[in-house]
Amino acid sequence: MMSPEMSEGRFEALAETYGGEIARWPEGEREAARALLAAQPERLSAVLDAAAHLDRLLDLAPAQSVDAALLGRLIAAAPPAPNTAGRWIAGLGAALGLSAAAFAGVLAGVAVGGHALPVAAPAAATQMANGRVETVTAVDMSNDLQDAIEEPAEL
């Protein structure tokens, strides 16, 4: 099967846009680009080399290694495994047709002589890298963050 044709201008534009590795170009244009390169190796290799030089320079822009303290803070803030009591409450509550939170509230109400306790979302204070302390709610089932990510304002 013949490869779709590509002009030299498009080849150069793609190198200027996506760099010197054809494997990183849009998938639908790679085959045509390779065919054109095979037809004009000398001239188009020079185009790729020039773009690859900038790629190599870009690779020198520092990333950042993960600090052990950051890793520790994130591990500590991860959701905890439900404890045995929590699982027992959830199981018994389910058997009675109540949610775990509602059943826990019933049990707490019994424990304090008939006054139900408010059920609060657990919170954790987290130290930021710059020393600030921010409080985050560890579990917040009501927020659907997949749908509610804040959009950045136009810069």
Added chain:
Amino acid sequence: MASDGNDPDEALLAGVGRGDPSAVRTLLDRRLPRILALSRRMLNDPGEAEDVAQETFLRAWKQARAWKPGGARFDTWLHRVALNLCYDRLRRRREIATDAPPEQVDTGPAPDAGLLGAELSRRVEAALAALPSRQREAIVLCHHQGLGNIEAAGLMEISVEALESLLARGRRTLKASLADLRGAG
């Protein structure tokens, strides 16, 4: 942007939601360096990059139990949250800059032409930081984060053509500002 049902992080995220410590650790090993690198290159500030990475994962932990399989890929979601946090900080910087103009970043050649690795790295970082933020974002997403053009354009909420224009303009500017480094890299 819906995933194709092959999100490599989905099972790990479910483990995080169940409070499985090994899932937490594996997910962090896999994704934290990427998000930290993205934030660093967008903000050019290690402390702020760490804050953004931390906040991004704290939001992920909140989301873990309610994650909807088949929606956005988790890696894409992380990128979007981190980018939004970066933009919040860049916007704040811009507001502060109207009161006190920041020091100009010197992207020109150093007096000594024989640049060492660290100095070369600083030059490239400064040139990247000097780009308009949308051009920088396009280059960081496509070159450094290795995202495909459709995914990067989706994250930036622009067309692929607009992404290509940002990439080409950004790379042209970088090529000019780093032209004296022809023998390096």
